[in-house]
Every structure is written in structure tokens, then in C-alpha cells.
Amino acid sequence: MRVERELMRGAGPVAVLKLLEDGPKYGYELVESLSRRSEGVLAMGQSTLYPLLYNLEAQGLVRPHWQESDSGRQRKYYSLTSKGKRRLADDTKQWHAVVRALAGMGVLPQPAAGLLLGGADA
Amino acid sequence: MIRFKLLLNWLTLRKPSSWKDIPPLPPPRDGFWPRLASTPLKELLAGHLSASLDLRRIIAAAGLPEPLAGLVYETAQRSAVRRRCRIATARTAIEHFQAGLAAGPTPVALAESYLAWARASGSVGGIPPIAIFTLPADVAGIIARVVRHAKLWPQEQNDVGTELAAHFRDGLASGASADELIASFGNVRDAARLIRRAKLRNRPLAYRAWRRTCQVFAAVAAAAVVGYCFLVVRFFGSAPKVTHNFIADVNAESRGWSPDERAWPLYREALLELPVDRPNTDDLIAGPKGDHWSRALSYLEANRDALDLALKATKKPHLGFVYGDPANREFLNRYAGGPDAHGESPDRYQPEVVGVVLPHAQELRTLLAMFTADAHQAAATGDGARVRADVEAMLKLAGHVREIFPCLVVELIGATFHGRATRMVLEVLADQPTAFSDNDLKLLAHLLAGYSTAGWLRFRIDGERMMIDDMLQRVFSDDGNGDGHLTAVGVDTLQQYDLRFPKEEILLFGPLMSATVAGRRETHDVARHWLDRWEAERRGPLWQWQPSSAQAEIKAVSARLSQKLRFFPLVLLLPGLDDAFLVSELRTQEHDAAWAAIALELHHRRTGEWPASLDELTPDLLPKLPIDRFTGEPLRYCLVEGRPLLYSCGTDRDDDRGVRPAGRDRVAQAWSDAAKLDATTVATAWAVEHDGDWILWPPVEEVSE
Numbered sequence: 001m002r003v004e005r006e007l008m009r010g011a012g013p014v015a016v017l018k019l020l021e022d023g024p025k026y027g028y029e030l031v032e033s034l035s036r037r038s039e040g041v042l043a044m045g046q047s048t049l050y051p052l053l054y055n056l057e058a059q060g061l062v063r064p065h066w067q068e069s070d071s072g073r074q075r076k077y078y079s080l081t082s083k084g085k086r087r088l089a090d091d092t093k094q095w096h097a098v099v100r101a102l103a104g105m106g107v108l109p110q111p112a113a114g115l116l117l118g119g120a121d122a
Numbered sequence: 123m124i125r126f127k128l129l130l131n132w133l134t135l136r137k138p139s140s141w142k143d144i145p146p147l148p149p150p151r152d153g154f155w156p157r158l159a160s161t162p163l164k165e166l167l168a169g170h171l172s173a174s175l176d177l178r179r180i181i182a183a184a185g186l187p188e189p190l191a192g193l194v195y196e197t198a199q200r201s202a203v204r205r206r207c208r209i210a211t212a213r214t215a216i217e218h219f220q221a222g223l224a225a226g227p228t229p230v231a232l233a234e235s236y237l238a239w240a241r242a243s244g245s246v247g248g249i250p251p252i253a254i255f256t257l258p259a260d261v262a263g264i265i266a267r268v269v270r271h272a273k274l275w276p277q278e279q280n281d282v283g284t285e286l287a288a289h290f291r292d293g294l295a296s297g298a299s300a301d302e303l304i305a306s307f308g309n310v311r312d313a314a315r316l317i318r319r320a321k322l323r324n325r326p327l328a329y330r331a332w333r334r335t336c337q338v339f340a341a342v343a344a345a346a347v348v349g350y351c352f353l354v355v356r357f358f359g360s361a362p363k364v365t366h367n368f369i370a371d372v373n374a375e376s377r378g379w380s381p382d383e384r385a386w387p388l389y390r391e392a393l394l395e396l397p398v399d400r401p402n403t404d405d406l407i408a409g410p411k412g413d414h415w416s417r418a419l420s421y422l423e424a425n426r427d428a429l430d431l432a433l434k435a436t437k438k439p440h441l442g443f444v445y446g447d448p449a450n451r452e453f454l455n456r457y458a459g460g461p462d463a464h465g466e467s468p469d470r471y472q473p474e475v476v477g478v479v480l481p482h483a484q485e486l487r488t489l490l491a492m493f494t495a496d497a498h499q500a501a502a503t504g505d506g507a508r509v510r511a512d513v514e515a516m517l518k519l520a521g522h523v524r525e526i527f528p529c530l531v532v533e534l535i536g537a538t539f540h541g542r543a544t545r546m547v548l549e550v551l552a553d554q555p556t557a558f559s560d561n562d563l564k565l566l567a568h569l570l571a572g573y574s575t576a577g578w579l580r581f582r583i584d585g586e587r588m589m590i591d592d593m594l595q596r597v598f599s600d601d602g603n604g605d606g607h608l609t610a611v612g613v614d615t616l617q618q619y620d621l622r623f624p625k626e627e628i629l630l631f632g633p634l635m636s637a638t639v640a641g642r643r644e645t646h647d648v649a650r651h652w653l654d655r656w657e658a659e660r661r662g663p664l665w666q667w668q669p670s671s672a673q674a675e676i677k678a679v680s681a682r683l684s685q686k687l688r689f690f691p692l693v694l695l696l697p698g699l700d701d702a703f704l705v706s707e708l709r710t711q712e713h714d715a716a717w718a719a720i721a722l723e724l725h726h727r728r729t730g731e732w733p734a735s736l737d738e739l740t741p742d743l744l745p746k747l748p749i750d751r752f753t754g755e756p757l758r759y760c761l762v763e764g765r766p767l768l769y770s771c772g773t774d775r776d777d778d779r780g781v782r783p784a785g786r787d788r789v790a791q792a793w794s795d796a797a798k799l800d801a802t803t804v805a806t807a808w809a810v811e812h813d814g815d816w817i818l819w820p821p822v823e824e825v826s827e
Binding site for chain 2: 026027028029032045047048050051052053054055057058059071073074075076
């Protein structure tokens with residue numbers, strides 16, 4: 001399923017920030033993880049991912065660094081900054097609020113209470 | 123500086139199309155300073171000038187044959203600005219070519235292979251980043267196109283290209299095919315656009331501020347150009363439309379008079395009878411006291427018939443001059459250098475009101491001078507009746523002149539004529555009073571009384587209103603609702619109003635002027651507002667004048683450049699009304715003084731004495747006391763050495779007992795002749811520096827400079 005561009009514009013950055021929460025990742029790794037963990041819903045090509053990463057870098061939310069991989073190739077890894085962590089926390093709260101609102105309106109099924117509470121209020 | 127160096131690299135390094143174009147690796151720099159600059163600090167501190175960071179030395183140490191060594195050097199030089207990155211690129215390339223050589227191909231074959239791949243992938247600069255060299259050509263081509271379309275700085279291009287290459291390489295390593303990776307990449311141009319946008323956000327704040335400033339400047343410049351183009355089209359693409367013939371309005375009244383009522387045909391005949399060679403009118407007016415009286419007298423005697431014709435004309439109730447009348451052709455040929463182009467018919471005659479030629483007004487001055495000379499001669503011979511007839515003719519002539527056009531120029535000419543007549547009365551009463559019989563004096567008094575009705579000498583400015591309206595229809599466009607804007611034709615028309623606007627500059631500044639100058643309706647309304655207010659403020663007598671708010675407003679507009687530009691057609695056209703209105707008051711003062719002087723002479727004849735005060739003259743000889751126009755009080759009168767003296771307190775409004783201003787009589791001369799007195803000064807400060815009175819009778823002899 002392809003997500004509308006406007007929705008992707010809102011969800012993409014927070015998804016990438018969430019992936020980087022686990023540790024530094026390079027571009028291809030992010031593409032693969034997004035596709036896998038979102039079951040293809042948030043899959044994005046390079047033409048979308050790299051501008052997104054550069055924007056996050058411009059906002060100071062991620063920090064890139066070149067690093068030699070195990071295979072000996074140079075890769076550009078992106079890691080979350082402290083500002084990026086704060087933004088991820090804020091965005092997560094907002095997304096939970098949106099999900100609750102949509103659920104309240106019947107657009108989405110009612111999520112499990114623990115899930116929402118655990119995510120939004122944590 | 124770093125960016126500049128990289129750019130310089132890109133510009134100066136050749137872009138090889140064949141391995142033969144690749145220059146060989148230059149020898150390492152062995153001088154002290156180059157070695158020092160290429161030695162890491164750690165080794166330097168250890169006392170070892172190793173030059174291990176010298177790119178040439180590193181490539182040379184790898185032992186690659188030419189042209190590969192030169193190719194590696196060229197590639198590394200283009201790859202980045204930072205020495206560390208260049209060295210990394212060089213090492214990658216060295217490894218790549220060493221592996222290639224180990225597989226068998228010759229150095230030339232390897233170099234040609236690399237360049238062929240670069241051409242196939244359309245890589246940036248002919249030599250792509252070594253990072254994408256190992257990718258399939260179509261994949262590398264996508265990266266190269268993205269990098270090229272993103273139009274980034276060289277360092278950014280290298281960075282993006284290397285990262286995208288790493289991405290594809292990871293994809294290939296994970297088992298995906300090149301086609302799958304290309305399909306999932308997305309649109310190249312969109313990617314380039316988004317990457318460029320994101321990379322721009324990553325640039326330094328100073329750069330972004332500068333770029334934003336340039337964008338704003340460009341936007342403003344573009345808007346200005348578009349706006350200017352609009353103004354050009356508006357300025358040159360529209361033209362004024364003359365819809366109303368104001369001269370026809372003036373003609374309509376004159377054409378309404380019957381031939382018996384029109385004086386102009388007789389004046390015209392009289393003027394055409396006069397020889398072209400004639401004395402100066404000032405010599406005729408000066409009379410026996412003038413230097414050329416005998417010549418003036420000869421001229422007068424030789425042209426009695428013309429003067430009699432003119433006298434007959436003064437008996438007519440109206441002037442009746444018709445603009446564009448073919449009957450005036452001979453007159454205009456003689457006195458105005460020929461009729462106007464449209465002067466063949468009153469119906470087709472439609473000149474600009476402000477440019478209407480008034481040759482008849484000028485030539486009627488000749489007749490006035492002849493009447494004056496005749497009055498001088500009559501007074502000298504004791505012929506008071508003829509003096510009276512001449513004075514009456516002069517007054518009638520003044521009235522006819524004022525019918526020419528209801529504008530200030532003509533009013534001033536008429537007032538001059540009128541003042542000449544009253545001055546003649548004052549002069550004869552002072553110098554040859556016996557020339558007048560009692561009956562002559564009574565008739566003169568009645569004659570002057572006929573002109574003493576309130577406001578007879580009040581100037582009209584309807585002509586100025588016509589001039590403004592006519593100017594508007596010739597200078598501004600017409601939107602059909604009374605509004606419009608300044609046009610190119612209009613600016614050309616304004617040249618005759620002393621605009622002095624170079625024609626070459628109209629193209630450049632004209633459209634801007636049209637945007638600056640007030641529109642037709644606003645200009646009309648402001649002009650009407652000023653003229654109406656000015657007229658209302660000067661409707662009363664001189665002693666009631668306050669500083670004119672209309673004039674103050676016009677002066678304020680003239681003083682501010684923006685306002686002056688906004689209303690420049692009005693600033694060009696509107697005359698100094700206050701000075702003109704002041705002339706009206708001064709002539710009125712002289713007129714009243716002449717009337718009072720007649721009454722004094724009659725009283726003297728009846729009683730053998732001069733009255734102690736003017737009160738003795740009323741009501742028998744004067745219906746009311748003449749008013750001092752400066753004070754609003756009765757005109758001043760006293761006896762000096764047994765002789766009467768009539769005077770006004772003058773601009774200082776202070777009774778100096780008939781003492782004239784100190785020094786020469788220039789003030790009196792100015793009042794009576796050219797009205798050079800500044801009206802604003804009169805209305806505000808009352809010119810205290812002119813301490814003294816204005817002597818009205820007996821007249822003060824004019825003093826020339």
C-alpha cells in the first residue's frame with residue numbers, strides 16, 4: 001500500500017528518527033528497515049530518503065559521519081542528536097494524540113489502552 | 123576559500139576524453155615549505171619532515187604506471203577540497219587500478235576503460251568520483267545525473283555522489299539487481315530538486331542570508347521591471363482626448379453681440395490705419411515732461427483719424443473680439459506674424475487656452491497711449507472737455523480689454539489701463555486744475571462713480587480655471603469618468619509651459635512620472651480647491667486680508683519634492699495670484715483718490731479754501747469717504763504749506779502725516795506701477811520696513827533706478 005505524499009511527509013521524518021533511536025544507520029539500511037518494519041507502508045526510495053536525511057541534518061536532528069564498514073567500504077552513518085531525541089519524543093506524543101483522535105472518530109479501531117498509554121505518556 | 127579552490131580545480135584541470143589527454147603525474151614538491159605543509163604535526167614534532175600527506179608523493183609511491191598515475195592524480199584533485207578526502211580518493215583509485223592491473227589488462231586499457239565508463243555514465247566533469255566507478259554504468263549514470271541536476275557545490279556533489287554510490291553498492295551486495303535498484307530510486311529530477319533544497323538548508327547561515335537577500339532583490343527587481351513595463355505601455359499607449367473647446371466658449375459671448383455693439387472692428391480699423399513706424403508708447407504716455415514729446419505730438423497729429431475711430435469704438439458697449447475670425451487676418455498678419463493655423467474659422471479655432479496669443483491686447487495699448495498723449499496735449503491747452511473725453515475713452519478701453527479673456531494677465535492689462543486713466547485725472551488736477559471747468563469735474567466725478575461699484579476692479583480668474591481644465595484634457599488620458607493619467611503626448615504639450623524636460627529622457631522617466639503625478643481628477647479637484655479658496659480669501663478689501671492658506675498650501679507643495687512632482691502641472695501653471703489681487707486693490711485705491719481729488723478741487727473752487735478734513739466733502743461732493751485700502755479707515759488728508767495732500771498709510775498701516783518712505787520713492791513707484799510689493803508681506807508683516815505713507819495726490823513723480 002502506498003501512502004499519500006502529504007501523509008508520508010508527516011510520517012517519514014518521525015519514522016526515520018525512530019529507526020535511528022536504536023543506533024547509527026546508513027541509507028540503505030534505513031530503506032530496508034523502513035520497508036520491513038512498516039510492512040512496506042512507509043517504504044521510500046533514495047530520491048525521498050536522502051533529501052529527508054539532509055533536511056533532518058539541516059535541522060540538527062541527525063548527525064552524519066563517514067565510517068568504514070566491516071566490508072571495508074566507506075558508508076555514511078546517521079545518528080540521532082539530543083535535539084533529535086527530543087523531537088522524536090514530541091512527535092511520538094503528537095502521533096499518539098492523532099491516533100487517539102482518529103480512533104475516537106471511528107476512523108481507526110480503538111487501540112489497546114496500554115499501548116497508547118505506554119507510548120504517549122511514557 | 124576552500125570552495126574557491128575546489129572550483130578552481132574544476133575549471134583549470136582539463137577534462138580528458140582520451141588517455142592521451144591525461145597529463146602525467148607531476149613530481150613531488152621537494153622544497154622546504156611544500157614538505158613542511160605536507161607533514162603531519164605528529165611527525166613534525168618528532169623532527170621528521172616526512173611529507174607523507176603529499177598527494178603526488180603518495181601516488182608516486184604506489185608505483186602505478188602512466189597514464190594511471192596521472193589519472194589517479196586528476197581524479198583525486200577533482201574529488202574534494204580537503205586533503206584528507208583527496209588522499210582517501212587517491213588510495214581507493216590506487217587499489218582499484220592495482221587490482222585491475224593484477225587481472226591482466228594494460229595500463230592504457232584500464233585508463234580507456236575508466237574514461238569510457240565515465241562517458242557512458244555521463245559523469246560529472248568527465249571524470250566521475252572514483253566511488254561510483256565500480257558501479258554499473260546505468261546506475262552510475264543515475265547518480266551522475268542526480269548530482270549534476272542538483273547543481274551543488276563540488277564538495278556537496280562529491281558527498282552526495284559518494285553516498286548514493288554507497289547506497290547502490292549496498293543494494294547490489296544485498297542481492298538486488300541494478301534494474302530493481304534503479305526502479306526503486308524514484309524520479310531523478312525530483313530527487314535532484316529535493317536534494318538540492320535540503321543541501322541548501324545545510325549551507326552556512328551567512329550564505330543562506332545572502333541567497334535570500336539576492337532572491338528578494340531579484341524579486342523586487344523583477345516586480346520593478348514588470349511594473350515599469352506596465353507604466354511604459356500605459357504612458358505611451360494612451361493619448362489625451364480634447365473634447366471641449368474653451369475658446370469657443372469665450373467666442374460664444376463675443377459672437378452674441380450685434381455688429382453695432384462691437385468695438386473691435388473699429389479698433390482694428392484704427393490700428394490698421396496707424397503707420398508701422400511709430401514712437402514708443404512710453405513717450406506718448408510721458409507727455410510734455412518726456413524727452414520725445416515733440417515726436418509723440420507729431421505722431422498724434424498725423425493719426426487723428428485713427429484716434430477718432432478708436433474714440434468711436436470706446437462708445438461701443440462691448441469689445442466683441444472673435445478668435446479665429448477671418449476678418450482679423452490682416453491685423454494678425456501685421457501684428458502677430460500671421461494668423462494661427464486654425465485661424466481661418468472661429469468654429470475650427472481650438473488652440474490651447476494657455477497659449478492663446480493676445481496681440482490685440484498689446485496693440486490696444488498703443489491706442490491707450492495715444493489717448494493719454496491727447497489728454498496731455500488737451501490739458502496743456504486748457505481743453506478740459508477733451509481731457510475728460512480722453513479719460514472716459516481710456517476707462518472704456520480698460521473695460522473692453524478686460525473682455526478679452528477672464529484671466530489674470532488680461533485683468534492686469536485692464537487694470538493698468540484703468541490706472542493710467544485715474545492717474546491722468548490726478549496729474550491734471552495737480553498740474554493744470556484750471557483746465558477743467560466745474561462741469562468737467564462734475565462729469566468726471568460721475569464717470570468715476572460709475573466704476574466705483576463694489577468689486578468692479580475685482581479680478582476674475584475664470585480664465586485660470588479654463589486653462590487648468592484645458593491643460594488636463596491635453597495632458598492626461600481620459601477614462602470616461604473624469605479621471606486619467608499623464609501621457610507622453612501630455613508631457614510634450616507641457617514643454618511649452620517651461621517644463622524643459624529633455625525629450626530623450628521622456629522614454630526613461632516619463633512612465634515613472636506618470637506613476638508619480640496625481641491623476642486627472644485629483645489634479646482638477648486640487649486646482650479648483652486652490653483657486654476657489656484663493657478667490658474667496660481675496661474677495662474682501664485689502665485691510666481684511668489674512669495670509670492666504672491657498673498660497674501657503676501651494677508654497678508647501680512647491681517646497682516638497684514629492685509633492686512638487688505630484689502636482690507639477692499645477693505648479694507650472696498656477697500664477698502668483700496674490701500679487702495680481704494686490705494690483706487690483708492698488709488701482710482701486712488710486713481710483714478712489716482721483717474721485718476724492720475732484721471733490722477737493724470742487725470744494726476749493728466753491729469756498730476758496732481747502733477743507734480742513736474730508737468730512738466736509740460729504741455728502742455734497744462725495745457720497746462717502748474714500749477708504750484707505752491698507753487700514754480700512756478713511757483715506758488720510760492734510761494740508762501741507764496750504765496745499766492739500768491725500769495719502770494712504772501704506773504697508774506699515776501707520777499715519778506718518780504724509781511723509782513718504784525715506785530715501786527714494788521706490789515704494790510708491792512700485793505700488794503705482796508694477797505692483798512689485800509682495801502680497802504675502804502685506805498680509806502678514808505689513809512691511810514695517812517701508813515706514814512712510816503712500817502719497818496719492820498730488821502724484822509723486824516716479825523715480826527711475
